[in-house]
Amino acid sequence: MNFDRRSLIKGGAALGLGAGTNLLAYAKAWAQASPFKVEPNAKINLMRWKRFVEAEDVEFMKLVAAFEAATGAKITVTNESYDDLQPKASVVANTGQGLDLVWGLYSLPHLFPQKCLDLSDVSKYLGEKHGGWFPSAEAYGKLGNKWIGIPIAASGGLVNYRISSVNKAGFKEFPKDLAGFLDLCKALKANNTPAGMAFGHASGDANTWLHWLLWSHGGYLVDKNDKVIINSPETAKALEYGKALYDTFIPGTASWNDSSNNKAFLAGELHTTVNGISVYVAAKKEKPEMAADIDHAYLPIGPVGKPTELHLPFTMLAFQFTKVPNACKAFIAFMLDAPQFNPWIGAAQGYLSHFLAEYDKNPVWTADPKTTPFRDVAKRTLTPAGLGTLGEKAASAIADFIVVDMFANYATGREDIKGAMAGAERQAKRIYR
Amino acid sequence: MANSAIEMPAGLTRSRSERSAWQKLCSSRNWLGFWYMLPAAGILILFLAYPLFLGVWLSFTDTKIGRAGEFIGLENYEWLGGDSVFWMSVFNTLLYTVVASVAKFAIGLYLALLLNKHLPFKALIRALVLIPFIVPTVLSAIAFWWIYDSQFSIISWSLRQLGWIDHNINFLGDPWNARWSTIFANVWRGVPFIAITLLAGLQTVSPSLYEAATLDGATNWQRFRHITYPLLTPIIAVVMTFSVLFTFTDFQLIWALTRGGPVNATHLMATLSYQRAIIAGQLGEGAAISTAMIPFLLAAIGIAWYGLQTRKWQQGGSND
Numbered sequence: 149m150n151f152d153r154r155s156l157i158k159g160g161a162a163l164g165l166g167a168g169t170n171l172l173a174y175a176k177a178w179a180q181a182s183p184f185k186v187e188p189n190a191k192i193n194l195m196r197w198k199r200f201v202e203a204e205d206v207e208f209m210k211l212v213a214a215f216e217a218a219t220g221a222k223i224t225v226t227n228e229s230y231d232d233l234q235p236k237a238s239v240v241a242n243t244g245q246g247l248d249l250v251w252g253l254y255s256l257p258h259l260f261p262q263k264c265l266d267l268s269d270v271s272k273y274l275g276e277k278h279g280g281w282f283p284s285a286e287a288y289g290k291l292g293n294k295w296i297g298i299p300i301a302a303s304g305g306l307v308n309y310r311i312s313s314v315n316k317a318g319f320k321e322f323p324k325d326l327a328g329f330l331d332l333c334k335a336l337k338a339n340n341t342p343a344g345m346a347f348g349h350a351s352g353d354a355n356t357w358l359h360w361l362l363w364s365h366g367g368y369l370v371d372k373n374d375k376v377i378i379n380s381p382e383t384a385k386a387l388e389y390g391k392a393l394y395d396t397f398i399p400g401t402a403s404w405n406d407s408s409n410n411k412a413f414l415a416g417e418l419h420t421t422v423n424g425i426s427v428y429v430a431a432k433k434e435k436p437e438m439a440a441d442i443d444h445a446y447l448p449i450g451p452v453g454k455p456t457e458l459h460l461p462f463t464m465l466a467f468q469f470t471k472v473p474n475a476c477k478a479f480i481a482f483m484l485d486a487p488q489f490n491p492w493i494g495a496a497q498g499y500l501s502h503f504l505a506e507y508d509k510n511p512v513w514t515a516d517p518k519t520t521p522f523r524d525v526a527k528r529t530l531t532p533a534g535l536g537t538l539g540e541k542a543a544s545a546i547a548d549f550i551v552v553d554m555f556a557n558y559a560t561g562r563e564d565i566k567g568a569m570a571g572a573e574r575q576a577k578r579i580y581r
Numbered sequence: 582m583a584n585s586a587i588e589m590p591a592g593l594t595r596s597r598s599e600r601s602a603w604q605k606l607c608s609s610r611n612w613l614g615f616w617y618m619l620p621a622a623g624i625l626i627l628f629l630a631y632p633l634f635l636g637v638w639l640s641f642t643d644t645k646i647g648r649a650g651e652f653i654g655l656e657n658y659e660w661l662g663g664d665s666v667f668w669m670s671v672f673n674t675l676l677y678t679v680v681a682s683v684a685k686f687a688i689g690l691y692l693a694l695l696l697n698k699h700l701p702f703k704a705l706i707r708a709l710v711l712i713p714f715i716v717p718t719v720l721s722a723i724a725f726w727w728i729y730d731s732q733f734s735i736i737s738w739s740l741r742q743l744g745w746i747d748h749n750i751n752f753l754g755d756p757w758n759a760r761w762s763t764i765f766a767n768v769w770r771g772v773p774f775i776a777i778t779l780l781a782g783l784q785t786v787s788p789s790l791y792e793a794a795t796l797d798g799a800t801n802w803q804r805f806r807h808i809t810y811p812l813l814t815p816i817i818a819v820v821m822t823f824s825v826l827f828t829f830t831d832f833q834l835i836w837a838l839t840r841g842g843p844v845n846a847t848h849l850m851a852t853l854s855y856q857r858a859i860i861a862g863q864l865g866e867g868a869a870i871s872t873a874m875i876p877f878l879l880a881a882i883g884i885a886w887y888g889l890q891t892r893k894w895q896q897g898g899s900n901d
Contacts, residue, residue: 231840231860234859234860235859235860238646238859238862239646239859241646242646259646259862260646347843347844348754348839348840348842348843349840349841349842398731398732399731399748399749399751399754400730400731400732400749400751400753400754401731401754402754402755402842402843402844403731403751403752403753403754403759403839403842403843404731404754405840408730408731408732411730411732411733412732415732415733417732418732540645540862543862544645544861544862544863547860547861547862548856548857548860548861548863553844553845556842556843556844557844560756560843560844562756562844562846571665571666574663574664578660579863
C-alpha cells in the first residue's frame with residue numbers, strides 16, 4: 149500500500165470511482181493497524197447535526213461507507229436539525245438506548261457527562277498522530293482528566309460583509325475595534341445597506357455573537373470558580389453597546405432564528421452579519437457576482453484586548469451503554485485520520501475548521517483567501533462557560549439563552565440595564581447553585 | 582371500585598343458590614366485566630396516569646436530564662413564583678387561550694351557519710373548509726413563519742407595493758405584534774374543527790321546529806336565539822372544551838413560529854416547560870411548569886361539565 153496523504157486528498161477531491169476504491173483499500177489497512185478493534189458485526193446508530201453544505205455530507209457518507217466495508221460494522225446515520233438534536237440526545241441519555249454515537253454541538257457531552265464513554269485513549273492517539281490538539285479542544289472535550297467527547301470540527305461565526313457597502317460607508321478594511329464597528333454599522337444604516345445579527349432564540353447565531361459582545365467588554369456570566377458575576381459594570385457597558393448596535397440593525401432581528409440572516413443576506417437586504425461561511429458558499433453557487441463582493445473578518449477586539457469569539461464546535465460522543473464501544477472509538481479515530489479528514493474538511497469549503505494542528509496545512513484554507521480567516525476558528529474560540537468550567541451548568545445556561553435574553557431584553561427596551569442584568573443573574577444563580 | 586364489583590353480585594345471589602364463592606364469582610357478569618375493563622384500565626394507567634403522576638413527582642425534585650434528582654419540596658414552585666418569565670408565560674397562555682377560543686367560536690359558528698344553508702357545491706365547500714385543520718401544524722406554522730418574516734413577508738410586500746406602508750411590518754419581532762400574529766395563526770388553524778363540529782350539531786336540529794317558528798312569525802334572530810342556540814348548547818360545550826384544552830396546551834405553532842421569542846414575549850406554559858426541561862435540561866423545573874397548568878385545565882373541564890349537564894328543557898321542561 150502506497151497511499152500518501154496528498155494523493156488521497158486529490159483522490160477525494162476528484163470524487164472519482166478510483167478514489168472510492170483507494171479509500172476502501174486504505175480503510176482495510178487502517179482497520180488492521182488500528183488500536184481499536186471493532187467488535188464483530190458491530191451495529192452503530194449515529195445521530196448527527198443536519199448538514200449545511202451538501203458536499204460535506206456526501207464526503208461524510210463516503211467515509212462511513214469505507215469504514216463499514218473495512219470493518220464489517222454497520223452504521224445507521226440519522227440527521228437532525230440543530231434544535232432537535234439536543235433534546236433527542238438527552239432523551240436517549242435518559243432512557244439508555246437507541247443511539248451509540250451522537251455528533252452534536254457546543255457542550256452536548258457536558259449535559260450528561262456520566263452517560264458518556266471515556267474517550268481519552270482516542271484523543272491521545274489522535275493528538276499524538278496529528279500534531280496535537282488546540283487548547284480549546286481540551287476545554288470542549290475534557291471533563292476533569294477524562295475526555296467525554298472528541299471535538300471533530302468547529303463552525304466559525306465570523307463577520308460576513310459586502311465589500312462594496314463597507315467601502316461606501318468609508319471603511320477600506322473591516323474595523324478591528326468596537327468603536328469602528330459601531331461607526332460602520334451607523335454608516336451602513338444611513339446608506340440603507342444595514343447590518344444585522346440575531347437577538348432571537350437562534351441557538352447558533354445569537355449565542356455566538358452575543359457572547360462575543362459580552363466577553364469583549366470583560367463581562368462574564370461566571371468567574372473561574374463558577375460564581376455568578378454577570379451583574380457588573382462591564383456587562384452594563386456591553387449592554388449599552390449592544391443596544392447602540394441594535395438601533396442600527398435591520399428591523400426584526402429580535403425574531404431572527406439561525407436561518408434569518410442567511411436569507412436576508414442572500415436576498416441583498418443585509419450587508420453585514422455574523423455567520424458561518426454558509427452565506428458565501430451559497431452565494432458562490434447561486435450568485436457569483438454577490439460572492440465576489442463578500443469577504444470575511446474576525447470579530448472586532450474589545451477593551452479586553454484579545455479575541456473573545458465563540459464558535460460552534462461539533463463534538464462527537466459515545467454513550468456508555470453502547471454495546472460496541474470499540475467500534476465507536478474506531479469510527480471516531482478513522483474519521484479524524486488524515487486520509488479521511490482532509491477531503492472531508494475540504495468538502496466543507498471552510499464551513500468547518502479543525503481542532504488538530506496538522507490540518508492547518510489543508511489546501512482549503514489557502515485556495516480561496518476569503519476562507520482563510522476560518523482556518524483559525526478553533527484556535528480562537530472560547531467555550532460557552534467563559535471563565536468558568538464547562539459542564540452541565542454552563543451547558544444549561546447557554547441552552548436557556550440567559551445571555552441572549554439579557555441583551556434582547558435591554559436592546560428591545562423591555563427592561564432597563566439593571567433589570568436585564570438582575571434577571572440574568574437570578575436565572576444564572578439558580579443554575580450555578 | 583373492584584371491590585364493589587365483586588361484592589354486589591355476591592349479595593344479590595346469596596339467597597338464590599348455595600354455590601361456593603368461587604363458582605359465584607365465575608358466573609358473575611360484573612366480575613367478567615371487570616376483566617374486560619382491565620386492558621383499557623391498564624392502558625390508561627400506563628400511558629396517562631403514570632406519566633401524569635411522574636410529572637407531578639418530578640416537579641418536586643431537582644432532576645436534570647441524565648441524572649436522577651432529589652426531593653426538594655416546593656423549591657421549584659417558589660422559584661417560579663418569583664420568575665417574571667414564568668408569570669409572563671401564564672399571562673400569555675391565558676391571553677392566547679381566551680382570545681383565540683372566543684375568536685374561533687365566533688368564526689366557527691358563523692361558518693357553520695353559512696355552511697348549513699343550501700349552497701351550490703356544498704360538499705366541496707365543506708371539504709375545503711377543513712383544509713387548515715388537515716395540514717400538519719408544523720407545516721402551516723412554517724407557512725405562517727414565511728408570511729410573518731421580518732424581511733420577506735408577503736403581507737409587508739403587498740402593502741409596500743400598494744404604497745400603504747414604507748417599511749416592513751415587524752410581525753414577530755415586536756412583543757404585541759408577535760402575540761397577535763400567533764393568535765391569528767392559531768385561529769386560522771382551529772376554526773375548521775369548530776365549524777365542522779357545530780355544523781354536525783346544526784344538522785340534528787329538526788327542520789319542523791324552524792317551520793313552526795316561522796309560522797308563529799319568529800324572526801331570523803329569534804329562531805337562532807330560541808331554537809338553534811339551545812339545541813346546540815351540548816355540542817358547544819363539548820367542542821369548546823376541546824378547543825380550550827388544545828389551545829391552552831398548544832406547543833407546535835409557537836415553537837415553529839417564534840420559539841417563545843421575541844425575548845420570551847410569546848412563551849406559553851407548554852413551550853416554556855419544554856424550553857426549561859428538555860432544551861436546558863432542568864427536568865424538575867419544566868415539570869413544575871407543566872404541573873402548574875393542571876389547575877387551569879381542571880377549571881376548563883369543570884366548566885364544560887357544568888355545560889354538559891342535562892337541562893330541564895331537554896326533557897320537555899321549561900328553560901331556566
